[in-house]
Amino acid sequence: MKELIFDAAVIGGGAAGMAAALELDAAGFSAALIDREDHLGGILMQCIHNGFGLHEFGEELTGPEFAERLIERVLAGDSAPPGNSRIAVFLNTTVTSFTPPGEAPEFPRPAAMEEYKELFCVSPDQGVLRILARAVILAMGCRERNRGNVRIPGSRPAGVYTAGLAQRLVNIEGYIPGRNVVIIGSGDIGLIMARRMTWAGCSVKAVVEIMPYPAGLTRNIVQCLQDFDIPLHLSCQTTNIYGSDRVEGVEVTPMENGTLVPEKRFRIDCDTVLLSVGLAPENELSKDAGVQLNGTTGGPLVDSSLMTNVEGVFACGNVLHVHDLADWVAEESRRAGRHAAAWLRGERSALQVRAKAGSNVRYVNPGKLNPQGENKLYLRSLIVKNDAVLEIRADNRVIRSIKKNHVQPSEMINLNLGPKDLENISPGPDSVLEFSIV
Numbered sequence: 001m002k003e004l005i006f007d008a009a010v011i012g013g014g015a016a017g018m019a020a021a022l023e024l025d026a027a028g029f030s031a032a033l034i035d036r037e038d039h040l041g042g043i044l045m046q047c048i049h050n051g052f053g054l055h056e057f058g059e060e061l062t063g064p065e066f067a068e069r070l071i072e073r074v075l076a077g078d079s080a081p082p083g084n085s086r087i088a089v090f091l092n093t094t095v096t097s098f099t100p101p102g103e104a105p106e107f108p109r110p111a112a113m114e115e116y117k118e119l120f121c122v123s124p125d126q127g128v129l130r131i132l133a134r135a136v137i138l139a140m141g142c143r144e145r146n147r148g149n150v151r152i153p154g155s156r157p158a159g160v161y162t163a164g165l166a167q168r169l170v171n172i173e174g175y176i177p178g179r180n181v182v183i184i185g186s187g188d189i190g191l192i193m194a195r196r197m198t199w200a201g202c203s204v205k206a207v208v209e210i211m212p213y214p215a216g217l218t219r220n221i222v223q224c225l226q227d228f229d230i231p232l233h234l235s236c237q238t239t240n241i242y243g244s245d246r247v248e249g250v251e252v253t254p255m256e257n258g259t260l261v262p263e264k265r266f267r268i269d270c271d272t273v274l275l276s277v278g279l280a281p282e283n284e285l286s287k288d289a290g291v292q293l294n295g296t297t298g299g300p301l302v303d304s305s306l307m308t309n310v311e312g313v314f315a316c317g318n319v320l321h322v323h324d325l326a327d328w329v330a331e332e333s334r335r336a337g338r339h340a341a342a343w344l345r346g347e348r349s350a351l352q353v354r355a356k357a358g359s360n361v362r363y364v365n366p367g368k369l370n371p372q373g374e375n376k377l378y379l380r381s382l383i384v385k386n387d388a389v390l391e392i393r394a395d396n397r398v399i400r401s402i403k404k405n406h407v408q409p410s411e412m413i414n415l416n417l418g419p420k421d422l423e424n425i426s427p428g429p430d431s432v433l434e435f436s437i438v
Contacts, residue, residue, distance in 0.1 A: 001128045006032045006088070007344055009119055009131055011095050011285065012139035014042025015326050016317025016333040018070040020137045021087050023337025029344055030086040032131055033074065034121060036094040040074065041067030042141055043164070044326060046171045049192055051219075055327035066326055093123040098136070098289045100310045117289075117312065135312045135340045138291070138300065139333060140282040142318040144189075150277045152184070154241035157248070163189045163276040167196065176200055178272025182250050183207045184238050188216040188324070188410075190276020195224035197274075205268050206231040208238050208252055213384045215278075215410050217324060239265065247271050279322045289313065296363045297321040303352055303368035304375050305339035306332070314340050321365050321378065324412045328378070335376065349373065353425055358393070358436035360385075362409065369433065371422035378414050381407040381437055390415070393434045394425050407437060 008024050010017045013035030024031040039045060044052070047063025054060055057069060074087055099118040116132040123129065144162040161169075161177055167189065169175040179202050183190045186209040194204045207225060212235045214221050225232055233252060237260060240251035250273060253265040281299040283291070291308045292301045299320040300308045307314050316336035317329040352368040355377065362380040369375045379390070390402040390413065400421055407413065425431060 001130055002126060003130045003132070004032065004088075005113075005116075006030045006131065006133045007086075008032070008135040008137060008340055009034065009117070009133035010137045010139055011098075011119075012042070012141055012317070012319070013037070013040040013089070013091070014139065014141050014317070015044060015067065015070060015329045016141065016319070016336075017042075017137070017139035018067075018074050019330040019333035020139055020314075020316055020337035020340070022070070022073055023334050024137075024341055025086045027338070027341035027344075028086070029341055030088070032088050032090060032133065034090045034093050034095055034119075034131075036092070038092050040071045040089065040091070046164075046168045047192075048171050049196070052326050055325065056330045063326070070330070090121065090123065090126075090129070092125055093121045093129065095119050095121050095285060098285050100289050100313065115312070135314065135344055136289075137333075137336055137340055138283075138286055138308075138313065138315040138319050139317050139336075140285065140319045142279040142281045142322055144275070145278045145280055147275060149280075150184075150275075152238050152241060154251075155243060157241070157243035157246050159243070159247035159272045160241065161272070161274055163187070163193045163274045166274050167193055170196060170200060176202065177274075178247075178270075179203065180205060180270045181272045181274060182268050182270040183274045183276055184250070185209060185276035185278070186214040186216050186221075186232065187276040187278060188220050190274060191216045191220040191224040193274055193276070194230050195228060198228050198230070202272075204228070204230050205270050206233055206252075208233045208236050208250070210237050210255070211235070213408060213410075215276075217410055218408075241273060242267070247273055279318065281319045281322065283319060286315070286319070291315075294321075294363065294365075294367070296357075297365065299365075302366045303349075304366055304370040304373065305343070305349060306336040306366060307339065307343065312340075312343060314343075321363065323378075324410070328412065328414065332376070332378075353422065353431045353433055356432050356434045358391075358434040360437040361435050364435050369417060369422065371425045372419055374419075375417045375422075376414065377417060377435075378412055379435055380412060381409055383437065384408040385437070389438050391436045391438055392417075392421075393436065394432070399424070399433075404437075 007029035044063035044067040052066040119131040121129040249269040300315040316333040
């Protein structure tokens with residue numbers, strides 16, 4: 001078993017992990033960048049459509065092009081002196097356990113290294129690795145919810161896929177999963193696959209969404225459905241999947257006031273069903289390490305520095321909360337890398353004010369703010385509304401109002417709060433900032 005020591009370990013080699021590792025490298029700290037796949041880039045490598053990079057790189061890129069920009073920097077070590085990159089990349093490597101300091105390690109370590117976290121990894125190339133790191137950044141991304149998560153009744157025929165799996169089959173493996181397709185759920189990956197399957201010569205019969213509004217970005221509704229005349233059935237639930245050996249069709253039942261209306265149900269014939277019913281942050285390792293999770297987002301609870309309740313463990317990207325854009329993932333993860341570097345230098349911020357979701361807000365991330373520093377926040381609306389106002393309250397008084405032309409659950413709101421916004425806020429356990437949409 002090999003034992004390796006780094007200043008930090010970054011788990012996940014997608015946009016989040018690479019962006020965080022580059023910031024650690026730029027600050028002069030060594031980092032182990034660990035990914036279970038045989039390549040860096042994560043899910044971006046199968047997203048061959050454009051729409052990436054406008055915020056991060058100032059130009060429109062495909063997913064692989066966006067990933068390649070970061071991969072080149074990671075492998076070249078351009079944030080360090082030439083030939084002196086402090087990022088060690090471990091591919092085909094799976095982290096099997098993560099023990100924070102304070103717990104009895106499986107193997108002894110010198111007293112000077114008692115604050116180090118212990119990761120055990122397995123790799124077909126290098127065998128078992130024991131990695132010790134002072135800081136750990138969680139960047140494992142998210143996974144798709146499947147049929148079992150949404151409890152669609154019916155038989156279990158061939159032809160039912162998650163949208164992400166279908167995307168990989170078409171874009172990476174070169175297989176067409178079916179010819180006549182119904183997509184359940186209007187998440188962005190489902191909308192993008194509606195267009196992709198149409199381009200591949202398939203017939204997309206419909207997209208079925210249980211909510212009264214789409215779950216994906218407006219631009220994807222226009223570019224992926226309306227441009228191809230693909231029907232979108234809102235306020236409709238898929239109540240059955242027909243077929244024995246292969247999918248033969250789906251039963252769709254409209255809803256009125258949140259209640260199914262069986263007499264209005266109808267059938268759509270198809271041979272393939274793609275599920276685009278949401279994403280869930282990948283946090284099994286986080287839970288094993290004692291990281292507290294947010295019941296709303298499924299990701300870790302973090303403070304203004306993106307640090308979890310476990311000292312020296314940070315989280316960023318889709319493992320923290322599901323983002324709309326890879327650009328936001330990279331931006332947030334760069335901040336996580338900078339905060340981790342500051343923590344490694346011994347910088348600490350004890351002043352924190354709790355952030356709370358109020359009326360019509362699903363969540364606020366991070367859950368704590370530093371009133372003496374700059375804070376970047378992400379919020380999700382619970383409603384669709386034009387001419388909305390985001391109100392920030394402290395002690396029952398509005399400290400800031402922000403006009404929004406339009407809000408909807410599928411489009412994340414991001415904003416900055418600095419010392420001037422929070423100058424009259426007294427940090428402490430009873431201090432709370434409430435975010436509401438009116």
